Amino acid sequence: MIRSYNAKMIYNLYIFDKTGKLLFYTEWNRFKQSGMSRNEEGKLMYGMLFSLKNFVTKISPYDMKQGFLCFKTNKYALHFMETPSGLKFVLNTDISAQKVREILQQLYNNVYVNYVTRNPIHNLQDSIKSELFKSKLNSFMKQTHIYLSK
Amino acid sequence: MASQDVLFEFLHHEIVAYCNSKSKKEKEDVSELEYIGFACGYRIIERLTKDWPRFKEELDMLKFLCTDFWSSIYQRQVDNLRTNHQGVYVLFDNEFRFLSRISEGNQYLEFAPQYVSYTCGLIRGALANLGITCIVTAEVHLMPACRFHIQVQKS
Numbered sequence: 001m002i003r004s005y006n007a008k009m010i011y012n013l014y015i016f017d018k019t020g021k022l023l024f025y026t027e028w029n030r031f032k033q034s035g036m037s038r039n040e041e042g043k044l045m046y047g048m049l050f051s052l053k054n055f056v057t058k059i060s061p062y063d064m065k066q067g068f069l070c071f072k073t074n075k076y077a078l079h080f081m082e083t084p085s086g087l088k089f090v091l092n093t094d095i096s097a098q099k100v101r102e103i104l105q106q107l108y109n110n111v112y113v114n115y116v117t118r119n120p121i122h123n124l125q126d127s128i129k130s131e132l133f134k135s136k137l138n139s140f141m142k143q144t145h146i147y148l149s150k
Numbered sequence: 151m152a153s154q155d156v157l158f159e160f161l162h163h164e165i166v167a168y169c170n171s172k173s174k175k176e177k178e179d180v181s182e183l184e185y186i187g188f189a190c191g192y193r194i195i196e197r198l199t200k201d202w203p204r205f206k207e208e209l210d211m212l213k214f215l216c217t218d219f220w221s222s223i224y225q226r227q228v229d230n231l232r233t234n235h236q237g238v239y240v241l242f243d244n245e246f247r248f249l250s251r252i253s254e255g256n257q258y259l260e261f262a263p264q265y266v267s268y269t270c271g272l273i274r275g276a277l278a279n280l281g282i283t284c285i286v287t288a289e290v291h292l293m294p295a296c297r298f299h300i301q302v303q304k305s
Binding site: 114115118119120121130131132135 | 167258261
């Protein structure tokens, strides 16, 4: 299988609520697992994000409104978005992806709000089990400019 | 503007949750929910038809229900209306507003009756104030499509 690391790709998505619980995880292209269970990975990710946010605000030479946005490695970039209600969206993409913040914002507005918040059956403290949400999420991602199917 | 119809949606969810919590039996009781819809439908039809002349016949009333009534409450029109011209009418809505956020297909199908009984009452109340006594039931096989069966009672 030829993997082109320079192609635009979305790797995976995490959604956390304000208490740090992993509400949703999905992956589109993940070539290496972290070696720990999903829950542990979620806790690690959440703890790291929490520390990063605090660190970034403390070290900042300016007064900042938004704070931590993303980090980049040589193979992937992690993009972070927090809503006023404390929901945290984490999206891993390849390094050449542009305007990922807009995508995360649209994901929240068009997919999460419509199919999770407006779903009366779903209890907002639980993890997301709605098939409708999953299928809308997948079709939303497929039409973004950074998605490339294998 | 968009926030106004979301308000109604959320209120409806809470009404359903409230009726479920109030119901003392094991099985959830939708008759209270249906009565709430009846009372609303009875009054809302008065408000919606205030500028209209009297309807000539039953079928015209049903057509009004499918177009103006449905679009002012659910922002869409009923997709199909069938009748046997002997007092039985079926309204088809392929994307019923209260079910369209829940699922597409079979997931959560067991919760569907709770979210359509308010509307059954709404239809029954609206027709009652127009002079038609009827029984309204709903069928959901594949979300979010929904069918409302109206059986007119001849007194």
